[in-house]
Amino acid sequence: MVRYFYILGSLFYFICLIGCGSTNLKSTENSPRENLLKVFSPRDVGMDAKILKEIDTVINDEITTGNIPGAVIIVGRNGKIVKRKAYGLRAVEPQKEKMRIDTLFDLASCSKPVGTASMTMKLYEEGKLDVNDLVAKYLPEFSQKDKGDVAIKNLLVHNSGLKAYASKDDIKKTYGDLPQPDALIKYICALPKKYKTGEGYEYSCLNFLTLMKVNEIAAQEPAQKFLKEKVFGPLNMIDTTYEPTEEQKARTAPTTKKENGEFLRGEVHDPLANFYKVGPACSGNAGLFSTADDLSIYARMLLNGGTLNEVKIYKPETVTLLLNPQNPKQKREPRTFGWGISTDSPWSTKLNRIPGQEIVSHSGWTGTYIWMDKYSNSFMILLSNREHPKGGDAGPVRKKCADKVLRSVDLYKDYFKKNP
Numbered sequence: 001m002v003r004y005f006y007i008l009g010s011l012f013y014f015i016c017l018i019g020c021g022s023t024n025l026k027s028t029e030n031s032p033r034e035n036l037l038k039v040f041s042p043r044d045v046g047m048d049a050k051i052l053k054e055i056d057t058v059i060n061d062e063i064t065t066g067n068i069p070g071a072v073i074i075v076g077r078n079g080k081i082v083k084r085k086a087y088g089l090r091a092v093e094p095q096k097e098k099m100r101i102d103t104l105f106d107l108a109s110c111s112k113p114v115g116t117a118s119m120t121m122k123l124y125e126e127g128k129l130d131v132n133d134l135v136a137k138y139l140p141e142f143s144q145k146d147k148g149d150v151a152i153k154n155l156l157v158h159n160s161g162l163k164a165y166a167s168k169d170d171i172k173k174t175y176g177d178l179p180q181p182d183a184l185i186k187y188i189c190a191l192p193k194k195y196k197t198g199e200g201y202e203y204s205c206l207n208f209l210t211l212m213k214v215n216e217i218a219a220q221e222p223a224q225k226f227l228k229e230k231v232f233g234p235l236n237m238i239d240t241t242y243e244p245t246e247e248q249k250a251r252t253a254p255t256t257k258k259e260n261g262e263f264l265r266g267e268v269h270d271p272l273a274n275f276y277k278v279g280p281a282c283s284g285n286a287g288l289f290s291t292a293d294d295l296s297i298y299a300r301m302l303l304n305g306g307t308l309n310e311v312k313i314y315k316p317e318t319v320t321l322l323l324n325p326q327n328p329k330q331k332r333e334p335r336t337f338g339w340g341i342s343t344d345s346p347w348s349t350k351l352n353r354i355p356g357q358e359i360v361s362h363s364g365w366t367g368t369y370i371w372m373d374k375y376s377n378s379f380m381i382l383l384s385n386r387e388h389p390k391g392g393d394a395g396p397v398r399k400k401c402a403d404k405v406l407r408s409v410d411l412y413k414d415y416f417k418k419n420p
Contacts, residue, residue: 032309033236036297039084045077046410047378052083058400063088067392068367070099070253071384072292075405078377079300079308084292090253093263093389104239104252104289105383106269108364111288112208114298115242117156117338119215119223121322122230125315129218131156131337135210138217141189142210149197152214155207156337157327161193162206168275181281184272185213201333205272205285212284223282234311235301237294242282244289252289253385255366269366269387286364292381299372299379323360323374336360342371346403349415351375367394371402376409 030038042049052075059071070088074081084101091097107114123129129138131153136143142150147161154160166187175183188206195202212223219226224242232240244252249266257263266289268274273283297308302323306314314322325334325341334341339360342348348359352375361371367386372379382401386392407416 031236032311033238033297036236036300036309037081037084037293040080040082042082042408045080045082047075047077047082048408048410049082051404051408055083055401055404056085056087058404059087059397062397062400068384068386068394068397069388069392071367071382071397072099072101072103072105073383073401074292074296074379074381076296076300076379077409079304081296084296090385091263091388099253100251101293102239102251102291103383104244104248104266104291105368105385106252106255106264106286106364106366107288107290107368108270108286108366109205110295110362110364110368110370111273111286112284113338113362114240114290114295114370115223115227115282115288116208116212116215116284117322118231119219119227120152120156120211121314121318121337122226123215123218124321125318129214131321135160135214138214139185139189139210141186144190145192147189147191147193147197150193151197152211153326153337154197155211155214157335158203158207158333159198159201159327160204160207161195161197161200162188162191162202162204162210163194164202164204164206166206166272168271171275180278181276184209184276201327203333205270208284209272209276210284212282215284216282222280223284224280231313232294234313235294235297235308237290237297240288240290240294240298242277242287242289243280248289253383253388255385255387256391257389263388292383295370295381295383296379299370299381303372303374303377303379320356323372324356325358338362342402346399346406347371348373349406349412349419351412351415363394363398367392369394369398371398371405373406373409376411378405378409380405 069092072086075083086099086101088099090099090103135150150160171187244266252266254263254265255269268287270286273286276283301308305316306319322337342359357375359373363369367384369382386394
C-alpha cells in the first residue's frame with residue numbers, strides 16, 4: 001500500500017512538474033530586448049573575430065594613457081551583435097567604480113540625432129510639421145534680424161546662419177527675469193545671422209535648441225513624453241531618457257566637477273543644456289542619457305529601414321530622408337537630417353562613399369560616438385566619459401576602433417589588401 005501511494009504521489013509530482021515547467025519556460029522565455037542583446041560569432045555575419053579582438057588592446061591602451069577612464073563598446077552587423085564589452089572604470093573619483101555594460105552616459109551632442117532629429121522625423125511622418133516649414137511658422141519671434149527665411153531643414157543640416165554657441169551669462173544679463181528655457185529661446189530668436197541661409201555652414205548647438213522648441217510646439221507635448229511613447233518605449237530602450245531616475249543616476253558615468261566639488265552624475269554636462277533643463281524642458285543640443293545597449297537597438301532600427309523586432313518606428317522612405325545627404329553641394333562636412341557623413345579614412349572607405357551608402361555618425365563632447373555603415377549594414381556604439389576626472393581625448397579611440405571594425409568586414413577584405 002505504501003509503495004502504491006509513493007508511486008501515485010510521484011506520478012502526481014511529475015505531472016505538476018511538467019505543468020509548472022511549461023509555465024516556467026514561458027515566463028523565463030527571452031524577451032525581445034534580451035534577444036536583441038545576444039552576442040553572436042563574428043563569423044555568422046562575415047566579420048573577422050581576430051581583428052575585432054584587437055579592439056580590446058586599442059581601448060585598454062587609451063585607458064592606460066589616461067585619454068579615457070573606461071568605455072563600453074558594441075559592434076554588430078546584419079542586426080546581430082558580435083562584440084559587447086565594458087572596459088576600465090566608470091568612476092575614478094571620489095571612489096573607483098568598475099565600468100559596466102549597463103552604464104548610462106551623458107550623450108552630449110549625440111542627443112541631436114537620437115533625440116531631437118528623431119522627434120522631428122516622427123512629427124514629419126505624422127504630418128505635424130514639414131522639414132520645408134519656416135521656423136517662424138512655429139516661433140514667430142524667430143523672424144527677427146532677417147531670419148524669416150530659415151526652414152526646419154536648415155536647422156537640421158546646420159546651414160541656418162546661426163552662430164555655434166552662446167554664453168548663459170549673456171542670456172542672464174538680458175533676460176534674467178524670464179524662466180531659463182524661455183530666456184534662451186528669446187535670446188536665439190533675437191540673434192542676427194552670421195551668413196546667408198543655406199549658403200554657409202556652422203555646426204551649431206543653437207540650431208538644435210531651436211529645433212527642439214519647434215518640435216514641442218508642433219507636438220503639443222514635452223519631448224521626453226513624446227519620444228518615450230513613440231520611439232524609445234516601443235523599441236524597449238529602457239535607459240534612454242532626459243530625466244534619469246535615482247537608480248539610473250547611480251549607474252551613470254560621471255563627467256566633470258561642479259563648484260561644490262562633486263562630480264556631475266545624471267546631470268547634463270553641456271552648459272547651455274544644463275541652463276535650459278528646468279522641469280520638463282528638454283534641450284535639443286544635449287541632455288539625453290543612454291546606454292550602449294539601447295543605442296545598439298536604435299542603430300539597428302535605422303539600418304533596418306525603420307523597423308526592428310516587428311516594431312515599426314519609421315517608414316523606409318523616412319529613414320532614407322533621415323540618413324541620406326541633404327546638403328550634397330556642401331563640400332565641408334556634408335550632413336543628413338541630424339547626422340554627419342564620414343568621408344575620410346579611417347572612418348570610411350571609397351566603397352562606402354557612394355550615394356546612398358555613406359557612413360553616418362555622430363560624436364558627443366563627453367566621449368560618446370555612434371557609427372553606422374549602410375554599405376555593410378554594420379554599426380559601432382562606443383561610449384566613454386573622457387571628461388572624467390580631469391579631461392581626456394576620445395578622438396584616438398574612436399578612429400582606431402572604427403578602423404578595426406571596417407577591416408573586420410568581409411566586404412572590405414580586398415579593399416584593405418590594396419589599401420593597407
